[in-house]
Amino acid sequence: MRLGVHDLPDLSLGAVFLATGGGGDPYVARLVAEKALQEFGPAEIIDPDDLADDAYVVTLGGVGAPTVSLELLPSVTDAGRTLAAFEAHVGRKVDAVVSFEIGGGNSLLPIVAAVERGIPVVNGDGMGRALPEAQMMTYPICGVRPTPAVARDYEGNIATFATSSIFTYERQIRSYAQASGGMITACEHPMTGRELKASIVPRTISFSIEIGRILREYRGNAHSIIEPLGEAFARSIYGQFRHLYTGKVVDVQSRIIGGYDIGAATIEAFDRNLPPLRVDIKNEYLVARMDDRVLASVPDLITILDYETSTPINAERLRYGQRVSVFGVGCPEHYRSPQALAVVAPRCFGFDFDYVPLEDLALPS
Amino acid sequence: MRIGIDVGGTHTDAVLLDGDDVVAATKALTTDDVSSGIIEALDVVLAQAGVAEASIEAVMLGTTQFTNAVVQRRELAEVAAIRVGLPSGDGLPPKTGWPDDIARSLGDHCYMLPGGYLYDGNPLAELRDADIDRVVVDIRRKKILAVSIASSFSPMNPEPELRIERHVRAAIPEARITLSHRLGRLGILERENAAMLNSALLDFADRVVSSFGKALRLRGLSCRFFISQNDGTLMDAEFVRNYPALTFASGPTNSLRGACRLTGLDDAIVVDIGGTTSDIGVLQDGFPRESNIVIEVGGIRTNFRMPDILAIGLGGGSLVTDEGRTIGPRSVGHRLVTEGLVFGGQTLTATDLVVAAGKASVGEASHVQAMDPAVVSTGLEQIVAMLDHAIEKMKPSSKPMPVVLVGGGAMLVTRKLKAASEMLCPEHSGVANAIGAAIAQVGGEIERLVSYRSQPRQEAIAALSREATANAVAAGADPKTIRIADVDETAVSYMAEGTVKLRVKAVGDIAGLGKTRKEDR
Numbered sequence: 111m112r113l114g115v116h117d118l119p120d121l122s123l124g125a126v127f128l129a130t131g132g133g134g135d136p137y138v139a140r141l142v143a144e145k146a147l148q149e150f151g152p153a154e155i156i157d158p159d160d161l162a163d164d165a166y167v168v169t170l171g172g173v174g175a176p177t178v179s180l181e182l183l184p185s186v187t188d189a190g191r192t193l194a195a196f197e198a199h200v201g202r203k204v205d206a207v208v209s210f211e212i213g214g215g216n217s218l219l220p221i222v223a224a225v226e227r228g229i230p231v232v233n234g235d236g237m238g239r240a241l242p243e244a245q246m247m248t249y250p251i252c253g254v255r256p257t258p259a260v261a262r263d264y265e266g267n268i269a270t271f272a273t274s275s276i277f278t279y280e281r282q283i284r285s286y287a288q289a290s291g292g293m294i295t296a297c298e299h300p301m302t303g304r305e306l307k308a309s310i311v312p313r314t315i316s317f318s319i320e321i322g323r324i325l326r327e328y329r330g331n332a333h334s335i336i337e338p339l340g341e342a343f344a345r346s347i348y349g350q351f352r353h354l355y356t357g358k359v360v361d362v363q364s365r366i367i368g369g370y371d372i373g374a375a376t377i378e379a380f381d382r383n384l385p386p387l388r389v390d391i392k393n394e395y396l397v398a399r400m401d402d403r404v405l406a407s408v409p410d411l412i413t414i415l416d417y418e419t420s421t422p423i424n425a426e427r428l429r430y431g432q433r434v435s436v437f438g439v440g441c442p443e444h445y446r447s448p449q450a451l452a453v454v455a456p457r458c459f460g461f462d463f464d465y466v467p468l469e470d471l472a473l474p475s
Numbered sequence: 476m477r478i479g480i481d482v483g484g485t486h487t488d489a490v491l492l493d494g495d496d497v498v499a500a501t502k503a504l505t506t507d508d509v510s511s512g513i514i515e516a517l518d519v520v521l522a523q524a525g526v527a528e529a530s531i532e533a534v535m536l537g538t539t540q541f542t543n544a545v546v547q548r549r550e551l552a553e554v555a556a557i558r559v560g561l562p563s564g565d566g567l568p569p570k571t572g573w574p575d576d577i578a579r580s581l582g583d584h585c586y587m588l589p590g591g592y593l594y595d596g597n598p599l600a601e602l603r604d605a606d607i608d609r610v611v612v613d614i615r616r617k618k619i620l621a622v623s624i625a626s627s628f629s630p631m632n633p634e635p636e637l638r639i640e641r642h643v644r645a646a647i648p649e650a651r652i653t654l655s656h657r658l659g660r661l662g663i664l665e666r667e668n669a670a671m672l673n674s675a676l677l678d679f680a681d682r683v684v685s686s687f688g689k690a691l692r693l694r695g696l697s698c699r700f701f702i703s704q705n706d707g708t709l710m711d712a713e714f715v716r717n718y719p720a721l722t723f724a725s726g727p728t729n730s731l732r733g734a735c736r737l738t739g740l741d742d743a744i745v746v747d748i749g750g751t752t753s754d755i756g757v758l759q760d761g762f763p764r765e766s767n768i769v770i771e772v773g774g775i776r777t778n779f780r781m782p783d784i785l786a787i788g789l790g791g792g793s794l795v796t797d798e799g800r801t802i803g804p805r806s807v808g809h810r811l812v813t814e815g816l817v818f819g820g821q822t823l824t825a826t827d828l829v830v831a832a833g834k835a836s837v838g839e840a841s842h843v844q845a846m847d848p849a850v851v852s853t854g855l856e857q858i859v860a861m862l863d864h865a866i867e868k869m870k871p872s873s874k875p876m877p878v879v880l881v882g883g884g885a886m887l888v889t890r891k892l893k894a895a896s897e898m899l900c901p902e903h904s905g906v907a908n909a910i911g912a913a914i915a916q917v918g919g920e921i922e923r924l925v926s927y928r929s930q931p932r933q934e935a936i937a938a939l940s941r942e943a944t945a946n947a948v949a950a951g952a953d954p955k956t957i958r959i960a961d962v963d964e965t966a967v968s969y970m971a972e973g974t975v976k977l978r979v980k981a982v983g984d985i986a987g988l989g990k991t992r993k994e995d996r
């Protein structure tokens with residue numbers, strides 16, 4: 111599959127939907143991708159199954175605070191130069207790049223590096239959504255080591271990492287980002303084609319484009335897109351798609367704890383025939399509950415759309431008074447193994463309850 | 476006494492206020508030269524009120540001239556855009572993402588320099604005099620006089636923008652310069668866009684402000700003269716010569732603020748029913764609730780403040796179909812007066828239903844006498860149900876609230892709205908925009924990225940409140956009347972604990988107004 115400039119609006123819109131409130135506004139990343147595709151031509155998106163077992167693949171993306179990128183703009187050359195620095199560090203050529211997370215701007219950066227280097231991007235990612243920390247990617251969950259890794263800041267300063275565990279790596283790269291203007295580009299989790307096939311959430315690039323296309327074509331009242339979105343998810347690697355709630359944001363509280371935007375939004379039904387819905391936020395929308403009854407929780411996806419236009423709203427843009435619809439989507443099976451739930455279950459985010467799959471939870475009556 | 480004027484695309488409205496009382500009001504047609512329409516409207520209100528020109532203390536004017544210029548790509552000067560922030564943003568020069576036509580209108584004069592700051596106050600790169608001067612020489616060679624300057628994190632540290640301004644000023648004394656930190660919030664692309672549009676409009680702003688001023692002088696008004704901006708506050712007209720972009724989308728704000736004054740309500744739902752749409756807004760503490768989505772002006776992303784307006788396709792000219800079960804969204808618009816049934820036309824419109832029910836007398840009621848009463852009652856009920864549904868979405872809480880109906884289509888509402896604690900349809904609601912301009916206050920705003928770790932929250936808010944207050948006083952506010960209208964905190968994720976984007980807005984009455992009364996004559 112070839113991916114050209116005309117695919118970017120749908121891809122980035124779908125990426126905001128799958129970002130479940132996190133990942134930042136992909137607008138600037140989209141501008142960067144546009145420039146790269148205009149200069150180097152369309153990207154080759156390769157199906158994971160078509161990748162050789164001995165191919166050498168590496169993940170690439172931005173690490174840091176999306177808000178910082180509003181002022182510290184990325185450069186069109188950041189992704190390609192980070193990949194070059196990685197190749198220099200490990201002393202070998204990379205055959206293909208792959209995304210950390212399909213949610214937000216990180217869906218686009220591997221494309222920028224790949225077209226510049228003339229190599230393919232693997233159709234898929236390590237989350238199928240957005241999540242805040244490196245150990246939550248399917249690659250390390252399936253045993254891929256994070257290092258050797260290379261991080262590059264806006265100025266071209268390079269840091270290399272060789273760490274014993276994914277948790278140490280996450281702490282170190284996070285503090286490097288904070289010390290380097292708040293946002294860096296990283297190349298990490300080098301792996302073989304065989305390892306990639308066992309760990310990737312497959313075909314999320316093409317699926318994100320499909321979601322974006324549906325949001326664009328059925329633009330309008332959120333009720334009108336339930337059916338086409340439901341059909342798209344039914345054909346996908348994701349689980350059940352559910353409309354959870356529609357109403358008005360009556361409260362948003364957030365504060366930063368340990369570098370994360372922790373908070374909650376309260377949504378009231380327009381006609382108040384239901385109790386209010388509370389959505390807990392840690393960068394992403396993590397838990398939706400009504401009167402302490404959980405309707406959906408991480409790692410399942412929770413997405414909030416503007417009610418009138420069906421535009422996905424990320425957490426930093428959620429405000430008092432907005433009219434919204436809340437949707438839940440069962441996560442890909444990758445996140446339902448004991449190894450995965452050990453790092454992405456609600457308790458990993460400080461919630462005091464166990465994960466129950468979306469489809470086993472009762473819908474609001 | 477003061478006069479409020481709203482110069483719209485079609486109508487130029489004017490009101491004369493004595494304190495809070497509307498003494499005179501008029502609607503004139505907007506003329507091509509704008510000023511003769513203003514003079515005509517001034518003539519009418521001064522004559523109606525029977526007051527001397529000398530007793531008018533201030534004129535406040537709202538205008539769509541600058542928004543329209545951007546939307547229609549006219550009156551725009553070529554702009555030299557200087558961005559400071561390399562090596563970040565390499566490959567994303569100014570105007571990236573703009574529609575081609577307006578990008579061409581501003582010419583090909585974009586410059587990028589190393590420099591600027593990081594979120595933590597460290598320098599992003601060194602800004603060198605030699606680099607600045609190379610750019611300035613090129614701008615002078617091209618004889619470009621409109622310049623915009625934007626630097627990374629300039630809302631927190633504007634020093635690079637100020638330094639480049641000094642260089643440009645020294646080499647090109649007649650240059651017109653917009654510094655992005657004076658216009659916008661965090662988000663360098665949007666802030667830079669606003670600064671570029673502003674610079675492109677500076678020459679036009681001179682002509683417009685001069686033409687407005689001339690109209691006032693010709694009518695014998697030598698009082699102070701203000702122009703309204705998008706957040707519902709006023710700028711001195713001379714200030715608009717430098718900041719025309721701040722007038723973008725001031726219309727809906729003035730309409731909401733006018734409704735506030737006409738009813739004396741600080742918290743209310745305002746429904747402005749026109750020919751094609753109903754615009755629903757929310758007054759909170761006397762100001763419009765602001766929208767949080769990215770605002771595009773003429774296809775260009777900006778970060779201006781705009782009121783949160785829900786528009787639904789329901790107005791006096793809305794087509795009635797499906798036996799009255801469907802109203803709108805299609806409308807005959809301004810052709811209502813020829814195409815509506817009561818005006819002898821062939822199209823069944825929402826207005827016809829109201830006349831058929833005997834709830835209004837416009838046009839010729841005999842044209843709708845034969846209408847099926849069931850269609851009339853179904854249609855009227857559907858209209859109110861549409862408004863009920865839309866208001867329910869906008870209402871800030873479950874409690875019923877006052878609903879203010881303004882605009883020519885207010886008569887479409889034939890029963891009490893569910894969400895309304897009371898319904899008001901004040902006199903002069905047709906000129907709410909001009910009233911909103913007349914009663915506007917002056918404000919000051921400040922936004923910073925702050926760390927509550929190094930500065931406790933209350934202290935940071937107090938410090939920014941002092942700066943916002945100083946900005947309001949500089950804009951002409953009476954210090955005794957200033958209050959903090961808004962404190963907005965946005966946590967910044969993945970950063971050190973307690974890093975917050977903090978914004979404070981202060982507003983106050985215009986200093987020295989309200990001394991003349993009608994009896995003083």
